[in-house]
Amino acid sequence: MEALAVRETPEMPDNVEITDITAMARTDAAFDGHERVVRAVDPAAGLHAIVAIHDRTLGPAIGGCRMWPYESEDEALTDALRLSRGMTYKSALGNVPFGGGKAAILGDPRTGKSEALFRAFGRAVEALGGRYITGEDVGVSVDDMNRAAEETRHILGTGARGGDPSPWTARGVLAGIEAAVKHRLGRDSLAGTTVAVQGAGSVGYKLCGRLAGRGAKLAVSDISPDAAKRAAASFGAVTVAPEAIYDVEADVFAPCALGAAIDDDTVGRLRCAVVAGSANNQLREARHGEALRARNVLYAPDYAINAGGMIALTLHLHPDGFSPERARSRTAAIGGTLAEIFERADREGTSPGAIADRIGRERLADPARGSW
Numbered sequence: 350m351e352a353l354a355v356r357e358t359p360e361m362p363d364n365v366e367i368t369d370i371t372a373m374a375r376t377d378a379a380f381d382g383h384e385r386v387v388r389a390v391d392p393a394a395g396l397h398a399i400v401a402i403h404d405r406t407l408g409p410a411i412g413g414c415r416m417w418p419y420e421s422e423d424e425a426l427t428d429a430l431r432l433s434r435g436m437t438y439k440s441a442l443g444n445v446p447f448g449g450g451k452a453a454i455l456g457d458p459r460t461g462k463s464e465a466l467f468r469a470f471g472r473a474v475e476a477l478g479g480r481y482i483t484g485e486d487v488g489v490s491v492d493d494m495n496r497a498a499e500e501t502r503h504i505l506g507t508g509a510r511g512g513d514p515s516p517w518t519a520r521g522v523l524a525g526i527e528a529a530v531k532h533r534l535g536r537d538s539l540a541g542t543t544v545a546v547q548g549a550g551s552v553g554y555k556l557c558g559r560l561a562g563r564g565a566k567l568a569v570s571d572i573s574p575d576a577a578k579r580a581a582a583s584f585g586a587v588t589v590a591p592e593a594i595y596d597v598e599a600d601v602f603a604p605c606a607l608g609a610a611i612d613d614d615t616v617g618r619l620r621c622a623v624v625a626g627s628a629n630n631q632l633r634e635a636r637h638g639e640a641l642r643a644r645n646v647l648y649a650p651d652y653a654i655n656a657g658g659m660i661a662l663t664l665h666l667h668p669d670g671f672s673p674e675r676a677r678s679r680t681a682a683i684g685g686t687l688a689e690i691f692e693r694a695d696r697e698g699t700s701p702g703a704i705a706d707r708i709g710r711e712r713l714a715d716p717a718r719g720s721w
């Protein structure tokens with residue numbers, strides 16, 4: 350394993366000012382006992398970022414770096430707190446010895462990027478001494494991470510370390526859909542199963558390919574007509590207008606676009622037996638998980654089913670080095686984790702989301718989980 354030792358008194362970089370704002374973050378509704386929250390600022394480089402470290406019980410805090418035109422620092426802080434907490438649970442459910450963290454850079458990814466900015470961000474990550482390991486997220490590319498990697502060792506998703514995680518995410522989602530279809534519909538094969546995929550981007554398109562390879566029948570929507578047409582041309586999918594995807598009669602609805610696909614309106618419109626896809630934060634509110642259960646729709650908790658990319662990237666830090674075989678078996682294991690969640694939810698008469706949270710907490714309480 351590469352050196353990820355924590356330096357207790359990390360040297361501050363010359364030109365990035367790092368301020369501990371943990372005390373300030375405590376007043377934010379999304380604060381959940383976070384270990385440490387910092388602001389990293391380098392005016393000359395145009396950097397203004399928040400890094401939130403939620404929990405390191407199982408290992409260094411891992412989580413991507415998001416760049417977004419936040420309206421205020423408070424908004425970025427709330428996002429970083431919420432997302433870093435989610436990463437703690439994603440790592441625990443994914444069975445990797447890491448904790449949860451996240452970085453939010455304030456800025457417009459279309460106009461605000463520069464080499465100086467990402468190098469300054471890399472110096473900020475380095476100054477945290479290995480407590481936090483970064484990677485790409487919304488608004489940030491592999492090229493951006495390559496620039497940050499000039500300044501920090503604590504980084505994944507660079508060209509040399511994993512690159513684009515979406516192929517692995519799609520693999521994990523496929524394993525999750527197979528587990529859900531077996532549990533809810535009693536089928537061992539996806540042949541003939543109908544899947545409505547919302548969003549044919551990096552993950553959605555690759556998922557469509559894997560589903561088609563298993564003989565599933567696809568309906569696809571995307572706000573980019575070209576993206577939907579590409580999936581139709583490649584995999585024989587039927588294209589559907591974005592708003593109409595919720596009304597498609599299908600065995601599975603796979604949200605692979607943005608968050609909050611399941612809300613008060615859509616939950617009543619769905620005509621599927623399973624909701625299982627890659628998007629983060631699929632439920633607008635936690636209560637929508639109960640609403641799905643009340644309608645006998647099986648929901649695969651998002652942070653459990655979409656962990657494949659994160660799992661594969663962390664394997665670049667495995668003591669024996671990255672191996673595609675291990676990445677394949679670890680992402681396939683997402684199916685087993687979901688089967689356990691579904692069975693326990695049935696036994697305990699509650700929603701899969703509640704059980705996923707419970708399993709996450711149990712794993713955090715078991716120190717043996719903190720190693721490969």
Ligand code: NAD
Nearest residue numbers: 514515518548550551552571572591605606627628629658
């Ligand atoms: P992406 O930006 O490549 O693709 C998203 C697609 O959704 C785009 O084609 C976009 O046009 C489309 N879209 C947006 N709003 C839509 C709507 N209302 N209806 C239909 N289509 C819409 O993103 P991605 O990397 O494929 O990620 C998809 C989702 O999965 C995101 O929620 C992301 O956070 C999550 N996720 C991705 C990964 C990964 O490895 N990329 C890992 C975990 C979670």
